[in-house]
């Protein structure tokens with residue numbers, strides 16, 4: 002007999018690695034926060050566990066990795082819709098953030114976002130926003146995994162005065178959480194057009210020295226590229242490459258315009274692309290050429306961006322959108338199959354963050370970051386292909402359970418480490434404050 006903390010008997014297990022594999026009637030054991038066994042159910046009698054869960058109509062898979070977002074902006078969901086990126090930011094979002102984005106705003110917004118993400122199967126999210134120290138505390142308290150890209154801008158906010166100030170506050174935050182098992186603090190220069198070249202160069206140097214990822218909005222719109230050509234005579238990617246910012250730990254968010262030589266460059270240096278299809282469609286920003294990037298060997302992960310430009314934080318929805326957008330855009334129904342999209346939402350996100358040895362797939366020895374969905378619902382019956390079903394038919398509301406490092410955070414759709422009523426009350430209080438100016 003072997004001992005485990007938790008033993009889950011599942012109708013199906015989708016481990017993601019190897020690609021497309023589905024295990025029927027298997028069991029997964031968790032011990033000391035890690036996956037200690039995955040085996041046919043009839044062999045699981047050799048394992049005793051403190052907690053045993055029978056989920057015959059469910060599928061277990063690695064928790065989603067939401068590779069790009071701004072959690073606190075959930076408080077601005079639906080506040081200014083149907084606008085292009087720059088007028089949306091310049092006339093609505095930035096002025097409002099100058100007025101309201103305090104530590105309390107960030108705490109309440111992050112809790113709202115995390116509640117939604119956990120209930121949609123996300124167990125690890127990337128965040129870029131003011132007061133990342135507050136998001137760090139919230140994530141730690143709730144027990145969810147998080148990559149905090151501390152924001153760097155030239156302009157002041159309630160959290161920082163200028164690029165140097167943002168960088169020093171960010172590095173202090175990184176020191177505070179250097180040994181955290183849940184948090185990873187990385188550089189988050191907002192975009193090539195909001196951070197001066199000297200500060201970008203400094204980020205490149207420090208990131209190389211500390212071996213830390215860089216998370217940056219890049220090639221989000223055609224206008225960003227036109228402006229860069231007019232001002233610097235270069236496309237943003239080439240400019241950042243010259244500044245030393247594009248390398249194997251760089252996460253390039255959006256990339257809606259990528260020329261052939263740029264695909265080759267990204268592949269050669271091993272940079273990662275974070276695709277945010279719904280935000281790109283909603284802001285009419287453009288379309289990231291995902292199939293071409295993947296074919297060249299570029300790692301492409303998936304993100305929702307904020308709820309203010311999406312307007313939800315559901316990875317099941319984002320996977321479907323990514324698949325449909327690629328097929329529609331390429332005029333090719335074979336573009337971006339379900340198994341590939343599922344990799345983008347799990348192992349590719351882990352890879353972008355440098356966490357692929359620990360999360361992103363269900364393999365013995367990895368951390369037990371996993372999720373169960375209830376397939377025994379009319380939306381997902383009958384069941385021919387669990388991977389297809391997960392990508393094309395599963396709704397976020399079918400997510401029933403989740404665990405991070407073996408700790409249960411969601412059970413029967415109930416959040417175990419967040420008071421949902423309280424979170425919703427505070428979110429509504431903010432809406433009233435914002436509307437009253």
Ligand SMILES: [Zn+2]
Pocket residue numbers: 069070071218306307
């Ligand atoms: Zn963004």
